Amino acid sequence: MTTQYIKQNTQLPEYDPFPKYLWNMTDLTDTEKLIYAALLGRVTLSQKNNWTDEDGNIYIIFENKNIMKYVGRSKSTVHEALKNLEAHGLIVRKKAGYNRANHIYVKIITGPADSTIKSEIKYHKSPKSWNGKVQKSGKSRSDSLDTNNNNINNKKLNNNNSTNYSEKYNYTKGEGF
Secondary structure, three states: OOOOOOOOOOOOOOOOOOOHHHOOOOOOOHHHHHHHHHHHHHHHHHHHHOOEOOOOOEOEOOOHHHHHHHHOOOHHHHHHHHHHHHHOOOEEEEOOOOOOOOEEEEOOOOOOOOHHHHHHHHHOOOOOOOOOOEOOOOOEHHHHOOOOOOOOOOOEEEOOEEOOHHHHOOOOOOOOO
């Protein structure tokens, strides 16, 4: 495996979407979030293939054995994760018939436009696990960190230094991963 730095014109590799609303869903395990992202990633394939039901809802076909391989989890872990995702209303599984793979309907959370902004603000407060240890360079972690978070513009990093991120970096409000 080789790696390279990302340049301005670098094409990103294929990836599965990870919606921001998953970050604050603390009642889901990391494995459930991973499986949800994998399922959501398959939706574009179903859209291209026009896999819709009579109501126009997109479904995916992703057998449990293939989910197991894709996310590297056991049969029982995948089974429990799918059951919990269904209990949370994030997916619906429907039988497709004898000896045929289930149809999985992946649902997304819709809500107020500011719901992701509130979750970002909550997420970017100083984590309790961040102990502020001094690194070998003698700087504290907060002295040397820049972030992509555009919600903390002009926030003082320490008593002697403030950084205006909008001047330092070129971005549009709302951009990010």
